[in-house]
Amino acid sequence: MLVLAGAVAGAQTVVTVAAGAVGQELELTRAAAERYMKLHPDVTVNVLETPDLSDNRLGLYLQMFEAKSSDVDVFQIDVIWPGDLAEHFVDLYDYGARDVAKEHFPAIIENNTVDGRLIGIPWFTDAGLLYYRTDLLEKYGFSGPPTTWAELTDMAKTIQDGERAAGNPDFWGFVWQGNSYEGLTCDALEWVASYGGGSIVSPDGTITINNDKAIAAIDEAASWVGTISPNGVTSFGEEEARNMWQAGNAAFMRNWPYAYSLGNADDSVIKGKFDVNPLPAGPGGKPAATLGGWQLAVSKYSKNPAAAADVALFLASYDEQKIRAVEGSLNPTIMALYQDPDVLAAVPFFGSLYDVFTNAVARPSTATAPDYAAVSRAFYSAVHSVLTGQATAADAVAEIEADVEDITGFPTGQP
Amino acid sequence: MQDAHEAPTPPAALPLDGEGGGGRGRPKKNGVSRLMRLERRTAYLLLLPTFLVLAVIAAYPFGQVVYSSLTDAKFASSQPTSFVGLDNYRTLFAMTIRRLPPKLDESGAPVLVDGKVRYESAVSVLPRSPRRYRQVFQFGLLGHRYVLGAVSADFVRAVWDTVVFTVVAVALETILGMIIALTLSSEFRGRGAMRAAMLVPWAVITVVSARIWEWMLQPTRAGLFNALGSYLGLSEGRTDFFGNPTLQLPSMIMMDVWKTTPFMALLLLAGLATIPAEYAEAAKVDGAGPLRRFFRITLPLLTPTLAVALIFRTLDSLRVFDIFQVVLGNQRYSMASFAQDMLISRRDMGLSSAASVTIFVIIFVFALLYVRSMKVDT
Numbered sequence: 001m002l003v004l005a006g007a008v009a010g011a012q013t014v015v016t017v018a019a020g021a022v023g024q025e026l027e028l029t030r031a032a033a034e035r036y037m038k039l040h041p042d043v044t045v046n047v048l049e050t051p052d053l054s055d056n057r058l059g060l061y062l063q064m065f066e067a068k069s070s071d072v073d074v075f076q077i078d079v080i081w082p083g084d085l086a087e088h089f090v091d092l093y094d095y096g097a098r099d100v101a102k103e104h105f106p107a108i109i110e111n112n113t114v115d116g117r118l119i120g121i122p123w124f125t126d127a128g129l130l131y132y133r134t135d136l137l138e139k140y141g142f143s144g145p146p147t148t149w150a151e152l153t154d155m156a157k158t159i160q161d162g163e164r165a166a167g168n169p170d171f172w173g174f175v176w177q178g179n180s181y182e183g184l185t186c187d188a189l190e191w192v193a194s195y196g197g198g199s200i201v202s203p204d205g206t207i208t209i210n211n212d213k214a215i216a217a218i219d220e221a222a223s224w225v226g227t228i229s230p231n232g233v234t235s236f237g238e239e240e241a242r243n244m245w246q247a248g249n250a251a252f253m254r255n256w257p258y259a260y261s262l263g264n265a266d267d268s269v270i271k272g273k274f275d276v277n278p279l280p281a282g283p284g285g286k287p288a289a290t291l292g293g294w295q296l297a298v299s300k301y302s303k304n305p306a307a308a309a310d311v312a313l314f315l316a317s318y319d320e321q322k323i324r325a326v327e328g329s330l331n332p333t334i335m336a337l338y339q340d341p342d343v344l345a346a347v348p349f350f351g352s353l354y355d356v357f358t359n360a361v362a363r364p365s366t367a368t369a370p371d372y373a374a375v376s377r378a379f380y381s382a383v384h385s386v387l388t389g390q391a392t393a394a395d396a397v398a399e400i401e402a403d404v405e406d407i408t409g410f411p412t413g414q415p
Numbered sequence: 416m417q418d419a420h421e422a423p424t425p426p427a428a429l430p431l432d433g434e435g436g437g438g439r440g441r442p443k444k445n446g447v448s449r450l451m452r453l454e455r456r457t458a459y460l461l462l463l464p465t466f467l468v469l470a471v472i473a474a475y476p477f478g479q480v481v482y483s484s485l486t487d488a489k490f491a492s493s494q495p496t497s498f499v500g501l502d503n504y505r506t507l508f509a510m511t512i513r514r515l516p517p518k519l520d521e522s523g524a525p526v527l528v529d530g531k532v533r534y535e536s537a538v539s540v541l542p543r544s545p546r547r548y549r550q551v552f553q554f555g556l557l558g559h560r561y562v563l564g565a566v567s568a569d570f571v572r573a574v575w576d577t578v579v580f581t582v583v584a585v586a587l588e589t590i591l592g593m594i595i596a597l598t599l600s601s602e603f604r605g606r607g608a609m610r611a612a613m614l615v616p617w618a619v620i621t622v623v624s625a626r627i628w629e630w631m632l633q634p635t636r637a638g639l640f641n642a643l644g645s646y647l648g649l650s651e652g653r654t655d656f657f658g659n660p661t662l663q664l665p666s667m668i669m670m671d672v673w674k675t676t677p678f679m680a681l682l683l684l685a686g687l688a689t690i691p692a693e694y695a696e697a698a699k700v701d702g703a704g705p706l707r708r709f710f711r712i713t714l715p716l717l718t719p720t721l722a723v724a725l726i727f728r729t730l731d732s733l734r735v736f737d738i739f740q741v742v743l744g745n746q747r748y749s750m751a752s753f754a755q756d757m758l759i760s761r762r763d764m765g766l767s768s769a770a771s772v773t774i775f776v777i778i779f780v781f782a783l784l785y786v787r788s789m790k791v792d793t
Contacts, residue, residue: 055744055759059755062490062759063491066491087492087493170635170636180744180746230634230635231634231655232633232635232653235634374761377760384746388658395538398536398539399538
């Protein structure tokens with residue numbers, strides 16, 4: 001009846017949200033849209049599924065922006081995009097975001113602020129984590145998760161050999177994201193930073209990637225391919241790694257927090273058999289986790305920016321972030337939620353690994369804006385060529401240095 | 416049967432370029448009749464809307480691409496763009512060959528590893544300014560080692576890969592398609608069902624079939640090929656078809672052959688159906704064996720059909736995009752997926768447009784070569 005009335009009056013507003021579909025994201029967003037529509041019967045919220053890999057999603061968005069299309073009102077955008085895409089989004093401060101912005105992590109709000117305009121409201125944050133099988137560590141006599149990459153390599157090898165001898169020839173020690181895409185930039189940045197090799201470009205705009213520690217870190221990762229990690233890891237994204245891990249075929253996995261609740265789902269063979277920890281450190285270095293995360297931005301080409309902004313702020317509100325944290329283990333960006341008992345009961349590591357999330361290493365997207373995508377592409381392509389044995393790490397970092405010099409014109413130096 | 420007296424004409428003497436004229440006669444040598452002229456004018460009139468539509472949907476966008484290939488336009492950005500002339504084309508085609516000096520130790524002698532000379536890395540030898548050259552590949556010649564460098568190494572590689580992909584895939588599709596067409600043109604039980612079944616791969620949307628193959632070629636035994644390989648003891652079941660550089664192109668070719676052989680077979684089957692069975696029967700009576708009949712009668716009569724099929728497939732393969740994009744992403748490019756990547760990850764609309772224009776020119780040259788060499792009537 002309500003729908004009919006709306007249609008007759010012509011008052012039905014349609015808001016389309018372009019959202020991710022990794023893990024349970026899509027179902028969670030659809031459920032949130034239902035809740036919004038119940039509260040606002042005059043608004044229809046459509047949820048549009050977008051590609052899993054961040055690079056492909058960017059491609060889709062850019063085509064819409066080039067066409068100034070009003071088909072999508074709310075975009076789910078990566079933490080590295082605000083600098084590059086700011087011109088296509090409205091300032092959420094004009095739509096009532098001033099009060100809620102204070103509840104979120106200041107660093108993320110700052111990341112999403114371009115020339116004083118808040119172009120995205122933080123939705124969930126991310127940092128790389130080490131997933132490990134508690135049952136297997138115990139079975140092979142290890143007292144706890146590895147704290148260095150060398151330890152991880154040893155443990156992975158022992159468990160892998162043991163499990164294969166015990167009759168699972170498809171078992172591997174360590175799975176991660178090795179495909180040639182943005183995800184590899186995240187993984188490789190963690191290796192390099194944990195060795196003390198810096199973060200490709202320093203915040204003050206110096207290209208620091210060409211150093212011995214970075215070379216050693218990339219070399220070590222390349223040595224995993226085919227030994228403790230499957231050859232095919234060089235074509236893995238997040239979901240490929242998770243599928244192998246969740247099938248019980250891997251001892252360790254590097255992934256984002258979303259894999260936690262899926263691994264503990266009732267139909268998961270590893271339910272209750274794993275835990276998470278900060279990623280290992282390189283020799284003499286500190287553990288590093290790459291900062292990820294997604295924001296909601298409202299398109300400048302939207303026909304109903306006010307309604308769209310309202311939907312975005314609703315989806316990123318305290319209650320909605322809480323549901324996503326409890327059901328999907330997606331990290332809230334609202335600080336108070338890290339003390340919420342319901343959240344901590346569902347996802348205990350949110351409390352204990354709070355430091356990992358707040359001290360994560362940012363990709364150099366601010367320093368290199370608006371060319372971050374090109375810088376990242378130069379980085380992951382070169383690292384990928386080392387992983388597939390086509391180049392040495394020393395040549396690769398020299399390539400990256402020269403490429404980034406070309407793209408940005410920054411000086412080179414040591415981290 | 417009543418035309419049997421025509422059958423023994425030697426195939427070599429058959430007027431090949433007259434094949435299209437099933438019903439309509441060609442103009443007489445000495446002038447054109449009035450009726451013919453009228454008919455021709457009507458034909459142009461009827462074609463006019465088509466030309467108009469073509470101008471709007473083909474010529475205009477193409478002109479747009481050519482124009483933007485001469486600018487430094489940034490994709491999805493309101494930044495002002497400026498005219499840069501042929502700069503983008505220079506970026507695409509700039510290449511150089513440099514000799515790699517051997518690595519020397521302190522005493523000035525070449526460094527040997529396992530009895531082989533080690534060379535300086537290409538990065539240190541290739542020019543850095545005014546443009547940076549990247550290694551495409553290295554090769555040895557007369558005892559020296561050289562490196563081919565290009566400003567757009569990815570593009571040079573993409574052109575090479577696409578041409579190799581096209582030549583091998585189209586050759587395989589033609590041979591397999593011919594075998595299938597010949598088989599299906601003979602009389603046997605269940606022929607209709609076979610014809611329908613054959614078309615299934617062609618009917619599947621390419622992106623979907625690319626995904627199916629991606630699953631079948633998974634690098635673990637969850638993938639069909641690795642499961643079979645390990646079951647039959649041929650491999651360890653860990654072959655990485657899409658990550659291993661030497662297996663990438665063969666995998667792409669296999670996917671393309673699977674998908675488009677039916678199309679080839681279908682076209683050839685249609686061509687075979689137009690050849691009167693009497694020719695072959697008469698040749699048989701004259702004592703020609705099956706191979707001789709195929710090469711002397713069937714193949715020459717099938718040439719026009721074959722030419723059309725080859726043109727279709729070659730031009731299609733040269734602009735292959737979907738399977739490369741779905742399966743290899745940023746790992747390895749076809750010409751078209753390179754252009755797409757320049758547009759999306761570099762947001763470099765000028766360079767991407769220049770690459771697209773280049774693809775167009777390459778395809779155009781191939782088409783001309785075919786039309787000339789196979790004497791297809793235009």
